[in-house]
Amino acid sequence: MTSSAPTPELPPVYCPVEPAVHPAVEAIERRAVAWVDRVGLYRDDRERRRVLGTNSAEFYARFAPFGPEHNVQMAAHWVYWGFAFDDARCDAGPLSARPDLFLAMAGPLQRALEVPDERMSEDPLVAALQDVGRSFRECAGPVQVRRFTEAHRAWLFAVAWQIVNRVRGHMPGLADYTAMRLHCSGGPPTLAMLEIATAAEVPAREMDSPAVRALTEMAILVAAWDNDLHSYRKETVEGHTDQNLVNVLMRDGGGTAEEAMLRAVGLRDRVMARFLRLRDEVRRTASQDLRRYLDCLGHAIRGNIDWALRTPRYNDAEVAGVPMAAPRWVDRPSDPATEPLPIPGIAWWWDPLAP
Amino acid sequence: MTSSAPTPELPPVYCPVEPAVHPAVEAIERRAVAWVDRVGLYRDDRERRRVLGTNSAEFYARFAPFGPEHNVQMAAHWVYWGFAFDDARCDAGPLSARPDLFLAMAGPLQRALEVPDERMSEDPLVAALQDVGRSFRECAGPVQVRRFTEAHRAWLFAVAWQIVNRVRGHMPGLADYTAMRLHCSGGPPTLAMLEIATAAEVPAREMDSPAVRALTEMAILVAAWDNDLHSYRKETVEGHTDQNLVNVLMRDGGGTAEEAMLRAVGLRDRVMARFLRLRDEVRRTASQDLRRYLDCLGHAIRGNIDWALRTPRYNDAEVAGVPMAAPRWVDRPSDPATEPLPIPGIAWWWDPLAP
Numbered sequence: 001m002t003s004s005a006p007t008p009e010l011p012p013v014y015c016p017v018e019p020a021v022h023p024a025v026e027a028i029e030r031r032a033v034a035w036v037d038r039v040g041l042y043r044d045d046r047e048r049r050r051v052l053g054t055n056s057a058e059f060y061a062r063f064a065p066f067g068p069e070h071n072v073q074m075a076a077h078w079v080y081w082g083f084a085f086d087d088a089r090c091d092a093g094p095l096s097a098r099p100d101l102f103l104a105m106a107g108p109l110q111r112a113l114e115v116p117d118e119r120m121s122e123d124p125l126v127a128a129l130q131d132v133g134r135s136f137r138e139c140a141g142p143v144q145v146r147r148f149t150e151a152h153r154a155w156l157f158a159v160a161w162q163i164v165n166r167v168r169g170h171m172p173g174l175a176d177y178t179a180m181r182l183h184c185s186g187g188p189p190t191l192a193m194l195e196i197a198t199a200a201e202v203p204a205r206e207m208d209s210p211a212v213r214a215l216t217e218m219a220i221l222v223a224a225w226d227n228d229l230h231s232y233r234k235e236t237v238e239g240h241t242d243q244n245l246v247n248v249l250m251r252d253g254g255g256t257a258e259e260a261m262l263r264a265v266g267l268r269d270r271v272m273a274r275f276l277r278l279r280d281e282v283r284r285t286a287s288q289d290l291r292r293y294l295d296c297l298g299h300a301i302r303g304n305i306d307w308a309l310r311t312p313r314y315n316d317a318e319v320a321g322v323p324m325a326a327p328r329w330v331d332r333p334s335d336p337a338t339e340p341l342p343i344p345g346i347a348w349w350w351d352p353l354a355p
Numbered sequence: 356m357t358s359s360a361p362t363p364e365l366p367p368v369y370c371p372v373e374p375a376v377h378p379a380v381e382a383i384e385r386r387a388v389a390w391v392d393r394v395g396l397y398r399d400d401r402e403r404r405r406v407l408g409t410n411s412a413e414f415y416a417r418f419a420p421f422g423p424e425h426n427v428q429m430a431a432h433w434v435y436w437g438f439a440f441d442d443a444r445c446d447a448g449p450l451s452a453r454p455d456l457f458l459a460m461a462g463p464l465q466r467a468l469e470v471p472d473e474r475m476s477e478d479p480l481v482a483a484l485q486d487v488g489r490s491f492r493e494c495a496g497p498v499q500v501r502r503f504t505e506a507h508r509a510w511l512f513a514v515a516w517q518i519v520n521r522v523r524g525h526m527p528g529l530a531d532y533t534a535m536r537l538h539c540s541g542g543p544p545t546l547a548m549l550e551i552a553t554a555a556e557v558p559a560r561e562m563d564s565p566a567v568r569a570l571t572e573m574a575i576l577v578a579a580w581d582n583d584l585h586s587y588r589k590e591t592v593e594g595h596t597d598q599n600l601v602n603v604l605m606r607d608g609g610g611t612a613e614e615a616m617l618r619a620v621g622l623r624d625r626v627m628a629r630f631l632r633l634r635d636e637v638r639r640t641a642s643q644d645l646r647r648y649l650d651c652l653g654h655a656i657r658g659n660i661d662w663a664l665r666t667p668r669y670n671d672a673e674v675a676g677v678p679m680a681a682p683r684w685v686d687r688p689s690d691p692a693t694e695p696l697p698i699p700g701i702a703w704w705w706d707p708l709a710p
Contacts, residue, residue: 346472
């Protein structure tokens, strides 16, 4: 909890999106707490506090500030589930150091999500995930559900990759870290739920187009890097460092943590700026459901930051040991360059992609 | 190469689908051999013989017996690539016993497939896969390409799971083995290429419907179990046993290998029968592209068997040590029961699924 390492301040970030939250957030949270208790997403009071302290209902009410209350509710349930799973099976717990056991658990878990067969496992986390899958099949169409389950598999695959790096003590280079982070952050399933939550179904030819794929990935990466920036403070205070954009940049380019954070924000702001420009271009010819989806990608980026400022997960003295400094906003990217980032695997986001 | 273990004969199987092969198969094979040489899918003459001995062009010309010649060609390239990858990185080679190293390799490989950025790696297998991805983006639409890349990830995820079981010496139960085999067999990417090869694009609401998902999975499982039956002979002769339906059934239910093979064919025939019945129902209201896709699922099951009879991969004395017995066909399933198989995770295939 105590450390002599400096805890650098979060530099200001570029995010010209207004905050928004679903008007039913309080009712959604109340019912979600009852669901968490009913399916048993914890083993003791401490775990219960930790799961509920994720404020997952508020989190998703910010991602989907409009949409049928019931659908947003069901999506919020998955977020609680995802954080509980993360704590129990990914970031901590006995499997966090055993990629083999993680895979042997994650394979059947993913299958249980995909199929309507009941009672695939005695594991309460599997049963709870099946409950989420069932609720999605009830309130959403097969296209939306398939997009979610595929994104869920992509996430688990990348989490296994992340665990492997951790066990090997391997800090990846920027390109590999970025490819991994695009999926291991939980962003893919979280954003795939936007359609379910808002009762929108983006036509396949739009959703799978390079432009919309790029926009989805950019939103995921900005949010994931923002999480890296937020958790870096917590990690340094707690005296441990894991794979994190700041560490990756320090290893690649040297310098202090503060310098690496500034570089990180520079990269992040350039992706944010490209996201906003491309989104404007795509919007012009977009279907109504795609416009709704693109709006929510922006809400997701902003909502992720607003949520991080308040959640005990990052801010509770018991958990993090340091109060979170409010981020400062700027109305221009800290790095104004509009060239592609020199990161193989995402440089194509700067190609001419608009339809 | 020699063993005193008995090598049971393959029992007759139920497959009322006529054989078919693309008329341009020879030209496709000739050009594919040139491609294999150009991208360097081997390190020496022995590996070259082994890769070309997969007869991948014939394999895919049976799966897609119609379709633009160029598109079938590009799909055949991936099949050669898949077998080379399988031999070098999955079933054999140093990574076959190291799930951690496999994941650290497979993560960036999958990313390289998905993105148009050039030169993601110095690894010739990655460069060859990027070549395939580029050719698909040129001859197919974004929806078809996305379906392929997602299926590709699902395959890699399940291969990692399979490697974990192998390393732990764990023979899974029938339910877990079935869930794993549905994806680790290479079936998902192979069948996802049917649309690319035949220039068909099944509407998302059809493709993602429970009925068509079930039909796709059934075709994958029948073909994968057929491969298990074919390779079981080879494995017993070579004196090693890996995860295989016959071994899973022997462990679960005891008895001799011959009895387990009969039970395996019974399960396989019941899935085949359900596939044919459900396909007839779905066909009635299917779009033209879906009908074409459903036809190819049948060609895939039949073609996989016809291919296995001829490929040196299973039949070459140098490779397998035993000549392959021609399968005998029967016009009724060996097990006539029409109830759902008691295997959690696939029992839902017997639900009322037709639109």
